[in-house]
Amino acid sequence: MSHARPLLSTVAAVALSTPLKLRFRPTLPSSSSPSLLSATTSVFTHTATTKYLSSLRYASTLSHSPIPSPLTPKQRRRFPLKLTIPLAALVTGTALYSTSDSFRHKALAVRRVLLAAEAVVVTGYDYKYSLGYGNRDLDMNDLEDEKERKARRSRLHQRSAERVMRMMRENGGIYIKLGQHLASLKYLLPVEWTRTMEPLQDKCCPSSIESIQALFLSDMGHPLSEIFSSFDLTPIGVASLAQVHKAILKETGEEVAVKIQHPALGEFSEIDMVTISQLASFIAYAFPDFEFFWLSEEIQDNLPKELDFRFEARNSARTAANFDRARSQGDPSSVKVPGVIWAQKRVLVMEFMNGSRIDNVEYLKENNILVSEVSKEMARTFSQMIYKDGFLHCDPHPGNVMIRPTPTGSPSHRNFEIILLDHGLYRELSAEFRLDYARLWTAVIASDEEAIKRHALSLGGVDAYELFACILTGRDWDVIQDAKLTKQVRNKEETSKISQGAGNWLVEIADILARVPRDLLLLFKTNDLLRALDEDIGADDGAQMRTFAVMGQYCAQIIFEAEKREAKNSIVSATTTAAKTTMVVSTWTRGLGAWCKAYCKFLYKTLSLDVFIWWIDLGQSNSLLYRFLSKFERFLIA
Numbered sequence: 001m002s003h004a005r006p007l008l009s010t011v012a013a014v015a016l017s018t019p020l021k022l023r024f025r026p027t028l029p030s031s032s033s034p035s036l037l038s039a040t041t042s043v044f045t046h047t048a049t050t051k052y053l054s055s056l057r058y059a060s061t062l063s064h065s066p067i068p069s070p071l072t073p074k075q076r077r078r079f080p081l082k083l084t085i086p087l088a089a090l091v092t093g094t095a096l097y098s099t100s101d102s103f104r105h106k107a108l109a110v111r112r113v114l115l116a117a118e119a120v121v122v123t124g125y126d127y128k129y130s131l132g133y134g135n136r137d138l139d140m141n142d143l144e145d146e147k148e149r150k151a152r153r154s155r156l157h158q159r160s161a162e163r164v165m166r167m168m169r170e171n172g173g174i175y176i177k178l179g180q181h182l183a184s185l186k187y188l189l190p191v192e193w194t195r196t197m198e199p200l201q202d203k204c205c206p207s208s209i210e211s212i213q214a215l216f217l218s219d220m221g222h223p224l225s226e227i228f229s230s231f232d233l234t235p236i237g238v239a240s241l242a243q244v245h246k247a248i249l250k251e252t253g254e255e256v257a258v259k260i261q262h263p264a265l266g267e268f269s270e271i272d273m274v275t276i277s278q279l280a281s282f283i284a285y286a287f288p289d290f291e292f293f294w295l296s297e298e299i300q301d302n303l304p305k306e307l308d309f310r311f312e313a314r315n316s317a318r319t320a321a322n323f324d325r326a327r328s329q330g331d332p333s334s335v336k337v338p339g340v341i342w343a344q345k346r347v348l349v350m351e352f353m354n355g356s357r358i359d360n361v362e363y364l365k366e367n368n369i370l371v372s373e374v375s376k377e378m379a380r381t382f383s384q385m386i387y388k389d390g391f392l393h394c395d396p397h398p399g400n401v402m403i404r405p406t407p408t409g410s411p412s413h414r415n416f417e418i419i420l421l422d423h424g425l426y427r428e429l430s431a432e433f434r435l436d437y438a439r440l441w442t443a444v445i446a447s448d449e450e451a452i453k454r455h456a457l458s459l460g461g462v463d464a465y466e467l468f469a470c471i472l473t474g475r476d477w478d479v480i481q482d483a484k485l486t487k488q489v490r491n492k493e494e495t496s497k498i499s500q501g502a503g504n505w506l507v508e509i510a511d512i513l514a515r516v517p518r519d520l521l522l523l524f525k526t527n528d529l530l531r532a533l534d535e536d537i538g539a540d541d542g543a544q545m546r547t548f549a550v551m552g553q554y555c556a557q558i559i560f561e562a563e564k565r566e567a568k569n570s571i572v573s574a575t576t577t578a579a580k581t582t583m584v585v586s587t588w589t590r591g592l593g594a595w596c597k598a599y600c601k602f603l604y605k606t607l608s609l610d611v612f613i614w615w616i617d618l619g620q621s622n623s624l625l626y627r628f629l630s631k632f633e634r635f636l637i638a
């Protein structure tokens with residue numbers, strides 16, 4: 001009943017804050033309390049409140065009051081009406097709140113909307129005026145003033161982020177999901193924002209076991225005890241949308257993970273989505289330069305699917321099938337997707353996975369799992385999904401990826417399995433998009449500025465290709481331009497330059513994000529999460545470069561396949577349409593030439609990247625051979 005207090009106190013506070021000094025003496029149920037507000041909140045329970053309210057008695061407001069009244073006779077005549085309105089509001093509100101579920105739902109919904117609106121409006125006001133008027137005493141050309149301006153801006157970001165984060169915590173549900181999304185937008189938002197939102201990624205409150213039991217009963221038609229012989233009441237994982245319990249199926253004795261949606265989500269998700277969309281419109285209106293509307297559109301599109309676990313079950317089955325097919329075609333993989341046993345809208349029962357979060361470095365050490373291998377496998381796994389399958393898991397944060405030593409009978413080609421969880425957020429990528437995306441990455445890795453420019457425009461509709469490439473890679477433009485993407489690790493200096501850049505280029509970045517296709521937005525997010533994961537697992541210095549190299553190989557392959565198809569098509573169409581033999585022969589020769597060229601290019605790219613990856617691995621092992629070869633290399637350069 002704790003959620004009941006704010007409403008009641010608000011109603012009581014309204015009643016108390018009427019300008020007239022009312023002189024009524026409430027007779028409290030127990031020892032008297034100094035104020036109506038504290039008395040009201042302290043006795044709030046269904047029955048106690050009713051009793052308490054009925055025990056409120058007015059004394060001394062009438063003419064035969066024993067206490068002399070300070071009011072004039074005219075004021076006294078208006079008195080009963082002025083008293084009646086707030087008091088009636090208090091009584092009606094409390095009675096409806098404690099007896100009617102629908103009223104309570106509406107009251108809480110209004111409270112959520114008000115909290116969200118307050119945070120956004122106050123923050124908007126703060127940004128609008130603190131950046132301009134707040135800095136009027138500062139000189140644009142003074143260096144000290146410039147420092148002060150930066151410090152003020154940083155404080156403004158910090159207090160705004162904290163205010164919004166408090167509201168998200170208070171409201172919970174999909175606001176937490178939104179906060180998590182903001183935390184992952186490292187390429188867009190100032191570091192004060194992303195850092196402040198980070199705790200929302202792993203500190204979610206569990207729903208009460210009673211509400212979980214009630215939801216299970218209402219959705220499945222059976223109590224937990226009928227389906228499971230054992231059900232762990234403490235959840236093994238709690239996230240923004242659901243919590244997961246370990247259980248044993250009565251029928252088969254199988255260990256399972258039961259994912260149950262937070263019951264409160266269903267109650268408020270619709271109103272929350274409308275609120276977020278309205279607030280996004282408000283931001284768009286107040287700050288026309290900041291194109292943030294796509295963020296709310298993303299939430300509107302994705303959330304209903306994420307809230308229906310039947311989609312998740314379908315996605316996970318499709319991903320598992322994709323990796324099985326890749327294996328059968330000779331592409332080994334260490335991915336494991338837990339099998340779904342059954343799925344309902346809000347309840348998902350799946351195979352239980354023993355293992356640990358992928359960023360648990362101690363666990364990796366204990367099980368002799370090499371971080372460099374894990375990082376390489378993650379790069380292969382996600383490249384496979386992006387370039388080959390065109391069906392991408394878009395939320396690979398460490399809470400959604402587990403790892404375990406290879407169990408017997410596993411098809412994994414490593415000594416570990418990467419377990420992909422949480423298949424709620426997926427994106428389907430068309431063949432055309434994948435090819436364009438591969439060409440863009442190839443250009444970025446090769447530092448081909450002309451090609452980057454061309455593909456940034458064709459893929460994202462963006463002229464500002466430098467900034468676009470920085471968002472894509474999470475690297476500084478100087479590094480990309482000097483072709484150091486696969487040669488230089490992102491160090492602290494570069495990271496801080498990028499986060500400062502995010503603050504300084506806010507408008508431009510927001511503009512790019514508003515233009516690019518939505519698929520690309522989720523790819524940006526996925527890239528960012530994978531990079532962060534590499535950093536979290538403390539992958540060696542070579543990991544980032546290795547990731548780019550692995551991806552480069554996948555890009556080379558998909559480009560080769562497209563060029564091969566083009567060459568074949570041109571040969572076929574020329575053969576069928578050309579009238580003369582000489583023409584047929586010449587088109588055949590040309591087609592064959594194009595095919596050979598594409599194949600040589602592909603071989604060169606993959607082999608050179610293979611050698612490159614081998615070289616990084618050798619460097620990390622710091623073997624005798626590596627030391628000898630690098631000395632030899634230095635000797636040659638000298």
Ligand SMILES: Nc1ncnc2c1ncn2[C@@H]1O[C@H](COP(=O)(O)OP(=O)(O)O)[C@@H](O)[C@H]1O
Nearest residue numbers: 237239240241242244257338351352353399422
């Ligand atoms: N099949 C499973 N086996 C073991 N633990 C699981 C399984 N599925 C989920 N978990 C645990 O529950 C947590 C939350 O699950 P997840 O599917 O990511 O929920 P959400 O969609 O709410 O983020 C995971 O981080 C993991 O610790």
Ligand SMILES: [Mg+2]
Nearest residue numbers: 239399400422
């Ligand atoms: Mg999750």
